[in-house]
Amino acid sequence: MHVFVTGASGYIGRAVVAELIAAGHRVTGLARSDASASAVSGLGAAVHRGDLDDLDSLRRGAEAADGVVHLANKHDWVNPQVSNSAERAAVQALGDALAGSDRPLVIASGFALPGLGRPATERDRSSAVGPDSMRGGAENLVLSYADRGVRAVPVRFAPSVHGPGDYQFVAMVAQAARTRGASVYPGDGSNRWPAVHRSDAARLVRLALEGAPAGTVVHAVAEEGVPVRAIAEALAARLNVPVKSVPSEQLAEELPFVGRVLAADSPATSVVTRELLGWQPVGATLLEDIAAGHYDQP
Known part of the structure; x- marks a missing residue:
C-alpha cells in the first residue's frame, strides 16, 4: 500500500x-x-x-x-x-x-x-x-x-506516548520539575494517566x-492508568529533587493546557482494540522509561 x-x-x-x-x-x-x-x-x-x-x-x-x-x-x-x-x-x-x-x-x-x-x-x-x-x-x-x-x-x-526522544507531556512535566526544583502532582496524585x-x-x-x-x-493504550503521583515520584528520583503536592489550579496556571491534562483522571482500556486487531503491547512501561533515564535531560 x-x-x-x-x-x-x-x-x-x-x-x-x-x-x-x-x-x-x-x-x-x-x-x-x-x-x-x-x-x-x-x-x-x-x-x-x-x-x-x-x-x-x-x-x-x-x-x-x-x-x-x-x-x-x-x-x-x-x-x-x-x-x-x-x-x-x-x-x-x-x-x-x-x-x-x-x-x-x-x-x-x-x-x-x-x-x-x-x-x-x-x-x-x-x-x-x-x-x-x-x-x-x-x-x-x-x-x-x-x-x-x-x-x-x-x-x-x-x-x-513514551520512549527515548519523547518531548511531549511527560518531558514537559520533567522540564517543569527541573525549573521549579521539585516534582509536583495535583491533589493527592491518585488521578491516572493512560500510557x-x-x-x-x-x-x-x-x-x-x-x-x-x-x-x-x-x-x-497499554497501561490503563498510571497514578500521577507515581510519575512525579519517579521523575523526582531521577532528577534528584523533592516531590510534593500542589493544588490542581496552580498546576494549570504553571503549565497551560498540560497542567489541566495532568490533573484529570482519565483511565482508559484497549480491550476492544486488542480483540479486534490482535494488538498486544510489548514495550517498556512509562515508569520503566523514566527509570531508564529518558527524561533526565531537557
Missing part, C-alpha cells in the same frame, strides 16, 4: 513511518521544512512538501495514495484554537479527497471523555464536537466520512490502517 503520512518527521510519525516501511508499505511523508524533508527521506520515505495550512497540498498527497495516516498537529498549547482550527481543516481536506474511494484515513485523536467515572472504552463517543472543541472536533468529523465511502479510523493516543510505548503505538497505527473497519475507534 502507498501511504501518505502527515507528521512523518515527528516523534510518533518517525516510528509509524519506520513501522510501515518494515511491513512492506511504500510511504510518502509530508514535510514543511528542509530539516523535516531530510528526516523523512532518511527513513526511506518519499517527501511531499507542504504543511497543515496548505490544504491543496494535503489533498494532492491524499489523492495520490492508497491510504492516509494523519498525525500532524500544531500543538500550540498557549493558543489551542489555532491548533483546533488547523486540525479540523486538515481532516476535512483529507476526508474530501478520499470520499467515495473506500480508502483508509487513520487520524490521531485524544481522549475528550470527561466525567465518566470509569475507564473509557472505544465505544464511548467523544464529547469534542464542532470547530471550537478539542482538536476541532476532528474525531467526530472523520467518523462522519465513514458514511461517505472513507474507511475512517480515529486512533485515541494515551496522554503519554503506551511509542513502538506499540506505531504498530497499532499500522494494524488500524491495514484492517480496522470504517467507523472504528481504537485505543493506543
Whole structure:
C-alpha cells in the first residue's frame, strides 16, 4: 500500500513511518521544512512538501495514495484554537479527497471523555464536537466520512506516548520539575494517566490502517492508568529533587493546557482494540522509561 503520512518527521510519525516501511508499505511523508524533508527521506520515505495550512497540498498527497495516516498537529498549547482550527481543516481536506474511494484515513485523536467515572472504552463517543472543541472536533468529523465511502479510523493516543526522544507531556512535566526544583502532582496524585510505548503505538497505527473497519475507534493504550503521583515520584528520583503536592489550579496556571491534562483522571482500556486487531503491547512501561533515564535531560 502507498501511504501518505502527515507528521512523518515527528516523534510518533518517525516510528509509524519506520513501522510501515518494515511491513512492506511504500510511504510518502509530508514535510514543511528542509530539516523535516531530510528526516523523512532518511527513513526511506518519499517527501511531499507542504504543511497543515496548505490544504491543496494535503489533498494532492491524499489523492495520490492508497491510504492516509494523519498525525500532524500544531500543538500550540498557549493558543489551542489555532491548533483546533488547523486540525479540523486538515481532516476535512483529507476526508474530501478520499470520499467515495473506500480508502483508509487513520487520524490521531485524544481522549475528550470527561466525567465518566470509569475507564473509557472505544465505544464511548467523544464529547469534542464542532470547530471550537478539542482538536476541532476532528474525531467526530472523520467518523462522519465513514458514511461517505472513507474507511475512517480515529486512533485515541494515551496522554503519554513514551520512549527515548519523547518531548511531549511527560518531558514537559520533567522540564517543569527541573525549573521549579521539585516534582509536583495535583491533589493527592491518585488521578491516572493512560500510557503506551511509542513502538506499540506505531504498530497499532499500522494494524488500524491495514484492517480496522470504517467507523472504528481504537485505543493506543497499554497501561490503563498510571497514578500521577507515581510519575512525579519517579521523575523526582531521577532528577534528584523533592516531590510534593500542589493544588490542581496552580498546576494549570504553571503549565497551560498540560497542567489541566495532568490533573484529570482519565483511565482508559484497549480491550476492544486488542480483540479486534490482535494488538498486544510489548514495550517498556512509562515508569520503566523514566527509570531508564529518558527524561533526565531537557
